[in-house]
Amino acid sequence: MSETINGDGVAVAANGVGKTFDTRSGEVQALTGVDLRVAAGEFVSLIGPSGCGKSTLMRLLADLDSPSEGTIEVFGKTPAQARRDQDYGIAFQQAGLLPWRTVAANIGLPLELHGTDRAARAARVAELAELVGLSDFADRYPDQLSGGMQQRVAIARSLAEQPRLLLMDEPFGALDEMTRERMQAELSRIVGESGAAVVFVTHSIPEAVFLSDRVVVMSPRPGRITGVVDIGIGRDVPRDEALRETTAFFAKVTEVREALHGTPVTASGREGR
């Protein structure tokens, strides 16, 4: 089900965002001076090593934490308001399915909480299950599904209310490489059809390049944005296995890797400079 993209919309606008945590051994600056803009319908990845603050930033966007400094606007509102208005859907690294509910009941959870009537809910759940290819498993329980299938349920659930923004924190992190590549293609297709903006946290370079319009590179101690790589592959190019083997893809992967390391890598693979 496609949705008209709000062309003039800005999904996320973060200005000078910083987050400091108080721990027993003193203050930890998880984020500092973050400026980020995500347009409506744009797919943006956040990539960086552990401790660079990418998950923290996503949690701030989701109003699961509040920033110590700076401002965040989601569709022109505060994150708290956006959360109350249910403007975004979220998917975590662990699927986080409720073990006592069937697949169908899990997908329908947000709909149920927000008062959708039973008939409409059943129809939407069936649609979403079909979308992620789990129609035959709608009556199963999470402990009967593989990790990849559970994650597909979580993604279906995050799409349940047709959000204009998807926040995903390493949703494929717990999967094996083959399943992961398959899920990336699926996600790209689904998101393309729905036209939602996506903020996607990952620490896999090929994954970021495969999925995104732009890759935001981050660095730790303190967590900050150190670079942005425009992938520029274009939305009309299908995201499939063939794409992974093109020269343009490799070039972009290299560019992101350089940005992460801070040192340019020569064509022969040895570090330059």
Add this chain to the structure above:
Amino acid sequence: MSVVDGVRSPRRDRTLRLVAPVAVGLLGLAVWQLLVGVVGVSAHLLPSPSEIAAEWTANAGPIAEAAWITGVNAVLGLLVGSAVGVALAAVAARLRWIDQMLAPVVAGLAVVPIVALAPVLNSMFGADSEIGRRTIAAIASFVPVFLNTLRGLRQTTPLHRDLMRSYAATGPQTLRTLTLPTAAPYVLTGLRVASSLAVISALVAEYFGGPRGGLGAFISTSAATSAYARAWAYVGASILLGLGLYLVTVALERLVTRLLTGGAR
């Protein structure tokens, strides 16, 4: 099955599970009958199984009546104690300062002999009232239900809590869709433990005086009048009562687990 599990086949394991305790039981019975019937050890104080069986059939009526009285006391105590336990645990899970106030009281109740209250309760409520015994059973049931429920209410994972927050779910919604289903198995474990405690404490409370009737009272008077075979017959009835209530709570536990997971587990 790795090497550390041992090399027995599953079928042999299953038959052994059934046969072994029965074999031990029969062996025990045989030794008992032998010692008492043939060798004559303590025939006076430790009657043979056959004598006890005879007393059982002879006193079937009074035994059933006494079992009813003790059983009702245990069940009423269990119900009231569990209800209060769940309610207070819900409050304590929500308000930390109430939890901290209750903690020493409950910890104290867990280690003190509650039956010590029995004589005083009997004088408070009147010597003809069963309420004293029911109160003892209620307090004994309260402790495991409270502790287990409190634990269960705290078992929600941060991930699930974040998910509920991302849905802007209200407090009651989160309670209904996340907290209660997570806590349910723990509440039922508490009930299972409480059921045995309720029966034992209702019975032991009867040793400390109070109205006539009840299994404990009859065991006590039978022992006092040296009618040991009859005393053991009443002991048999109390074992059955405890077992019966335990099985009820186990069945309840299975039922709720099935309702929650549709038999998938």
Add this chain to the structure above:
Amino acid sequence: MTADAAQVLRARRPRARSRAARVRVALLGVLGVLAVAAAWELYKALGPDDGVVVAGTRVLPRTTDLAMPHTWEMVARLLEPTTSQAGAAPLWLTVAQAALVSLAIAGVGWVVGTLVGVGLGLLMQVWRVAEHGLLPWIVLSQTVPLIAFAPVVRSWGARIEIAGWQWPPWLSVAVIASYLAFFPVAIGTLKGLQSPQRTHLELMHSYGASRWQTLRSVRLPAAVPYLLPALRLGAASAVIGTVVAEVSTGYLDGIGRQLVAFAGQASGDPAKAWAPIFGAIALGLVAAGLVGLVGVALRTYRRGEAS
């Protein structure tokens, strides 16, 4: 300093609560106990004299001074002499002496119960047949009420005489207490011995370790987090067993007899009946505290424990 080193240091420092937080927790605890006393007085002040009667049964007690003495009366009574006889010791002393006697007996019962419980636990872990055969009976044993044993144990004890040493009556009480104590210890020991991670057991197997070496190096240490709460439960059970057994066997020196006797005098001296109750409470708390010391001694083996 690298991130890893910082992380290790953070983990090593114990999670000590700030002093203010600890004081607050202690104060709230005391407040909780006072709240119980306050509830007692509140009901006494507001409740009807004859108690609350619902459908013929009195659900809430009478509020007269005879049935429900004031909390301060209970405390004051502790300082007065036990009986009206001349030179009688103050009540708190009599109760304390009886409580100490019961504590000693419960201690013996706990030690015996622990030895038997650990022994059975070890037996059942080492031989699975023993577990299948014995465990159901051990569980069933706890449904048999104590009083059935009391006269039997007392009478047997009276017959035992080894080279002039007579079976003392208090030993009957201790044996009955150990019967209650051994059960949680046996179950806890078994569960603890079966708890080690499969990886640890396979590691020992790869070293060619014997069954006993595995027991000593892996199973016993892994059992400590399960054994400690079981020992605490065993102590509580030993105390209950002691009190009930004292009443059943008619033992004179312990707190059990005082509970029944003073309650019998409640019509003339209502506050006196509460003194042995306070003694029994103190008894249970001290027993649990002493067992807690064992936990402190074994704290290295608790490092892997989940909170």
